[in-house]
Amino acid sequence: MGSTEAVSKPVMHDEDDDDNKPLVFKKSFVKDGDQSHRKPFDINGDSEDGRPLRSIISMTQEQEINGNTTLDESDDDEAPISSRLQKKKHVSEKPKVSGKRLVEKDSYEDQSSMKKHKASSSTAKQDSMNLGEKRKAVVSPNDTDDEDDDDVPIAKRIKADSSSNNKTPPTKPKVTKQSSTASSKKLKVTRVASPPPKKRSKRSRKDSEYAQWTTLVHNGVTFPPTYQPHGTKIFYKGKPVSLSPEQEEVATMFAVMRETDYYNKPIFRKNFWNDWRKLLGKKHVIQKLDDCDFTPIYEWHLEKKQKNKDSKEKKPEQGEKYMWAIVDGVKEKIGNSMVEPPGLFRGRGEHPKMGKFKRRIHPHDVTLNIGKDAPIPECPIPGERWKEIKHDNTVIWIASWNDPINPKRDKYINLGDSSSQKGQSDKKKYEKARKLKDHIESIRETYTKNFTSKDVSKRQIAVATYLIDKLALRAGNDKDDDEADTVGCCTLKVDNVECIHPNQLKFDFLGKDSIRYENTVEVESPVYKAIGQFKAGKSNSDDLFDEIDASKLNDHLKELMPGLTAKVFRTYNASITLDKTLRRETKDGGDVNQKKVVYDQANKEVAIICNHQRTVSKSHGAQVKKLKDKIDELKEGLKQLRTNLKRAKKGEAPLEGSDGKKTRNITPEAWEKKIAQQKMKAEKMERDMQTKEDLKTVALGTSKINYMDPRITVAWCKRNEVPIEKMFTKALREKFTWAMDVEPDFRF
Known part of the structure; x- marks a missing residue:
């Protein structure tokens, strides 16, 4: 059948000699090929007809396990997963480590029991054909080349070995299902001639270009338990x-x-x-x-x-089988497999819908997204059925439903943050922001030039772009009457902006999540003058930018740079600010705690730029007072230590302790050491108290999770010998696995 390939196996590490060292002393924070959360997956659940789920995986994946294919990691890391598929290699080549563990061979037994779902339209058939062309694998000589037969598993619709490419394909049996409820019923097989291959449509090329996966199998989602009345009046x-x-x-x-x-x-x-x-x-x-x-x-x-x-009663677990999905043969964790429970809506800030009852979500509200050849997951609630089944491989959500509070929005259950699909999506986001570096100067020159344009529309676009760039404002869309009256740049009202002579603007409006945005900033004189002109002759409730809207602004931004949006500006400014501040403020020497203070202050600058606010916690005052009391106690202890040092130098016995007990007589050098330790402890507490006070109204987490390129933090930690655990929680370290092998000299 032509050449075969060696199986790519995960590299095994001896962890005994490395785990006890701080991460900063290791070559990288994550070992090569370490994908501990992606374990070989043996599906133990049953499909709806009672057969093992392990029988549903495609023949292509079985060939990977048997050594017929291997993952090729030489492709561009930024390419969609579907375009980084297996390529054949000669058997004599050294196998390349994939860094992922494929599903075990015995998980693919009983291929004949796989369930196949018939495509609902010719477009869906064409999408499947394109995905099949992208994935090149070796198939059995008995398998035929029929791209348009959607009743056949993907693995059997993949092009045959190059050695048989010139042969005329024989006729292929077309499989038609009679029943999917009883495993004892047989499939009706009718042999038909293979139709000629169809041309790819533009839509198919686009779908293939943005494909996130080729095969997706999961067990659906779970629902909160039914309410148990307690009978209290x-x-x-x-x-x-x-x-x-x-x-x-x-x-x-x-x-x-x-x-x-x-x-x-x-x-x-x-x-x-x-x-x-x-x-x-x-x-x-x-x-x-x-x-x-x-x-x-x-x-x-x-x-x-x-x-x-x-x-010590624990919450009921969701069930192991609902926590994982199999994406292209790899076990990936699902973010949260349970739909939202019913409750009273809280929202953030002063949301106008807070307090409304958020009804219970049922299976008939939920749309599932799975691979075309995956079985439909069994509904966990008897008598219920799913709303819809989709096969959209351009997204990484596995379930969605309509938000009961905001009907125009959908809620999603996605693959977990630690999944490779989510990681690659994050990486693309930051790479797009990095590309803005090559355009930012020309963009700023363009909008600066248009501050004084005679065309009012151009002038408004220029000022709006300036505000998005400098203040990290969102573009803003018009709101319906039943939505929160939040404001973005394009939807600012006249009374949201006050001009303060000579060149200051005071902003006051409800931003995203109904959080109040209050900020007084100094702007360039042409901007100040233009805002005054936009306000002239209007009432307070009129639009400040009455000649443009978010759609018109976004079209303009995309002309400046492909894919440019207000969010790209925000990501760019957040990341470049962190990078420059850390480079400027981090000094040689100093302990880890001092360096962490520098990082927190840089993070604070980013949070202020992005207007990430939080309310002061109720316990803040008590926490600060507790720290202050400890600092005062340490300072009192320092006075006594210095007195004992003087007495030791004179050969006198030390004073008794505050508890009345005698103090051990030690040398002057020992007293000096105690004084240094006590002083260092007091200084650390003072830094902690000051940091807590400085950050009491600033939310550091949002920018760290969404807007600051994690590679900046990882590289800074490596350069300054700061353990990554000090900067990122365990959850963030899993989310940013893709960033952990960055070089110490990385610049955004």
Whole structure:
């Protein structure tokens, strides 16, 4: 059958000699080929007809295990996964390490039991054909070349070995399903001549270009357990009132929030009451929320919470089979396989819909995304069925449903942050921001020139681009009446911007997630003048940029650089600020804690640029006071240590301790060492207290997760011998696995 290939196997490491060292002393933070979260996957669950799920994997993957194909990592790392597929190599070549573990061979037995789903349109057939052409693998001589037969598994629709490419393909049996419910029923086979290959459509080329995977298998999603009534009554005007299970469930959601700020917010209470009243009905005895006393339910909640704590009862696990997907033969973790539970919507900031009841999501609300040849996952709730099944290989979500609070939005369950697909998506995002470096000067020259353009539309686009660049504002889209009245650059109103002589602008509006944006900035004189002209003759509620909208602005940005958006500006400015600040502020010497302070301050600068705010925590004051008390105690101890040093130099015995006990007599050198240690401890606490105070209203996590290229942080840690654990949590280290092997001299 032609040449065969060696199997790529993960490199085995001896971890005993390396794990005890700080990560900073290792060659890289992640060992080559370390994909510990991607273990060989033996599917133990059953398909809907009772057969093992391990029987569903395609023949192509079995050939990979048997040595017929191998992963080729020499391709461009930024290319979509579907374009980095296996290429044949001569058997004498040294196998290349893939860094991923493929599914074990015995997981692919019983291929005949695989379920196949018929494509719903000719377009879907053509997409499948293109994916098959991209994946080159060796197939059996008995397999035929029929790109258009969607009833045949992908593996059997892949081009044959090059040695048989010139042969005329024989006729191929077309398989038609009679039933998918009983494994005992046979498939009807009809032999038909292979139709001539079709030309690729533009849509097919585009889909193939952006393909994220070739095969995708998973077991669906899970749902929160059904509500169990507790039967606790509430008081209405001092009298106990019984509630139905549906009424009690929503009342409990409200009662348990008694100690939060939401509980007493007028808009939260109003929205809750409007939705709860619909469940109560017009004739219910409860007619006013303020006359309700939810104390009995709140006390029941506290009692149950304490019981769970005493018994150390764990939350029920979602189930191992729902936590993983198999993507192109590799086991990848799913972010969270459970759909959102019902509850009262909170939102962020002063969201106008806070307090509304977020209804329970059912299987008939959920759309699943799987491979064309994957079996449809069994619905976990008897009598229910999925809303829809999709086969979109250009996305990495596995399930979606309509948001009950914001019907125009969809919610998704995605592959986990540690998956290779998500990692490559992140890398592309930061690489696009890096490309902006090559265009940023010309872009700034262009909008600066247009500040004084006679064309009002050009002038508004120039000023809007300037604000997006300098203030990291979002583009902004028009809002419907039922949406939060948040504002972006293009939707600023006249009263959102105040001109302060000679060249300052004061911004005040609700930004993303209804978080208030307040900022006074100094701008260039032409910008100040242009804003004044845009405001002239308008009322406070009129649009500041009345000649443009987000669509027009985005079209302009894409003319400046392919793929340029407001978010690319934000990612670029966040990353370049971090890079330059760390290079400028990090000094040689100093301990890890001092270097961490430098990093936190640089992170703070980025968070301020991106306007990532947070409310001051209730415990902030107590935490600062506790640190201050410890610092005062250390300083008092320093005074006594210095006194004992003087006494030791005179040959006198040290003073008694504060507890009245005698202090051991030691040499002057020993006292000096104690003083240095105590002083260092006090200085560290002072730094911690100052950092806590500086960052009390700044959210560092958002920019670290979404906008600062992680390679900057990793390279900085390597250059300055700072353990990566000090900068990134375990979750972030898994998310940014792709960045861990960056060189120490990396520059954004």
